[in-house]
Amino acid sequence: MAEHLLVDSQGPLLRITIHRPEKRNALSRAVLSEIADVFTEYAAGTEWKAVVLTGAGDKSFAAGGDLKDLAQVRSEAQAAEMSHEARRALDAVSHFPVPVIAALNGDALGGGAELAVACDFIVAPPTSRIGFIQGKLNISTAWGGGVRLFRRLPPPLALRLLTRSELLDAHAAERIGLIDHVAHDGQTLEQCVENFTQPMLAQAPQVLRAFKALALGHADGLSTEALADIETRHLVATWTHDDHWEAADKILKARKSS
Numbered sequence: 001m002a003e004h005l006l007v008d009s010q011g012p013l014l015r016i017t018i019h020r021p022e023k024r025n026a027l028s029r030a031v032l033s034e035i036a037d038v039f040t041e042y043a044a045g046t047e048w049k050a051v052v053l054t055g056a057g058d059k060s061f062a063a064g065g066d067l068k069d070l071a072q073v074r075s076e077a078q079a080a081e082m083s084h085e086a087r088r089a090l091d092a093v094s095h096f097p098v099p100v101i102a103a104l105n106g107d108a109l110g111g112g113a114e115l116a117v118a119c120d121f122i123v124a125p126p127t128s129r130i131g132f133i134q135g136k137l138n139i140s141t142a143w144g145g146g147v148r149l150f151r152r153l154p155p156p157l158a159l160r161l162l163t164r165s166e167l168l169d170a171h172a173a174e175r176i177g178l179i180d181h182v183a184h185d186g187q188t189l190e191q192c193v194e195n196f197t198q199p200m201l202a203q204a205p206q207v208l209r210a211f212k213a214l215a216l217g218h219a220d221g222l223s224t225e226a227l228a229d230i231e232t233r234h235l236v237a238t239w240t241h242d243d244h245w246e247a248a249d250k251i252l253k254a255r256k257s258s
Contacts, residue, residue, distance in 0.1 A: 002034040006056070007042070012049035012201060014042060017056055024063035025055035027111045029082065031066070032089040032143075035115075039092035049208055050200045051096060052193055053119055054103040061104040061128070062112030065142075086111075086143040090118040094148070095216060098208045099200060103193050104128040104170070104179075110137070114145025117152055117178075120215070123196050124170040125183045131167035151219060153177060204243045210234030 006017040016038060018025040042048065055061040073082045093100055093115070102108070102116040104124035113132050116122050122130075132149065134141055141149075141162070149158045157176060160166070173179040183192035200208060213234060217227050238244055 002038055004028075004031045005034050005038055007038060009048075012047055012205065013197065014045075014048050014051045016051060016053050018054070018062055019056045021055075021057035021059070023066065024060035024106075025057070025112070026060075026063050026066035026069075027086075027115065028066035028069040029085065030069075032086045036085075036089035036092045039089075039096055043092070043096055046205060048098050049203065049205050050098055050197050051100045052103050052197070053093065053100060053115075054189075055105050058106055060106040060112065061102065061108040062115055063107065064110030064112050064133075083142050090115060090143050090145070093118040094120075094144075094219075096212075098205065098212055101193065101197060103189055104130065105189055107131075109167075110134050111143060111145070114141060114143045114148070117145055117148040120212070121180045121196070122173075122178070123181045123183070123189075123192050124173075124179055125187075125189050125192065126170050126185075128170045129167055130170075130173050130178060131165065132162050133165040133167060135162065135165040204238070204241070206234075206238055206241060206243070210238055 004018065004020055006019045008015045018031065020026060073079055099121065100119040102119035102122045104116065104122060106128055108116040108130045110133050113130050116130060132141060140146065146162060153176060170179055170182045174182045181192065181196050183189055213230050214227065217230050
């Protein structure tokens with residue numbers, strides 16, 4: 001059982017909540033280890049269509065690393081080990097076999113922003129903020145977030161956010177493509193998540209896995225041939241699946257009756 005995470009399955013939607021509201025959901029090494037273990041464990045399930053990762057409370061998605069815990073990391077060897085272990089956690093998130101949505105219930109700062117961009121999509125209410133503010137602590141990104149930011153945004157823009165330690169509100173982050181969807185006025189974060197995930201949940205799980213596999217292959221820089229192999233392999237699996245034939249039969253029957 002995870003001490004700092006709440007895990008709740010709602011049909012094909014898996015919800016994982018960082019539950020340290022008294023610490024603004026700060027990411028200690030123990031929390032990061034639990035994230036790695038939970039995402040790795042649930043990746044084996046074939047029933048999931050999407051994962052929503054969020055934080056407890058309404059102040060912070062994750063207020064960066066836990067400074068009290070990380071103050072014990074002093075030597076070069078300790079810093080390298082901490083980085084590797086945290087990357088294991090964020091890699092488990094980014095390599096999850098179906099889409100992962102970061103639902104920013106509050107601010108995503110520093111390491112929290114790195115965790116957010118490890119997810120496939122980010123949704124947020126207008127009151128949330130996101131910022132790669134590591135430079136204010138005289139450190140660089142630590143857990144793979146800088147690399148992912150350069151993949152997500154045009155390099156000059158990513159470099160600007162990092163070198164200026166910019167803190168963006170949700171709408172500003174949406175305009176540059178850092179956040180995918182901002183809740184409308186009067187819409188709760190829960191309603192925003194529901195609207196965003198609804199089209200995904202209408203898809204078959206094996207189809208979502210196929211698209212996520214392509215995304216991961218592209219992010220890993222695989223060759224065109226390797227990506228084609230991934231696409232073909234999943235096409236064969238989804239084409240021959242009963243779900244495909246059921247959907248095709250419905251269309252054919254509808255055409256005959258019209």
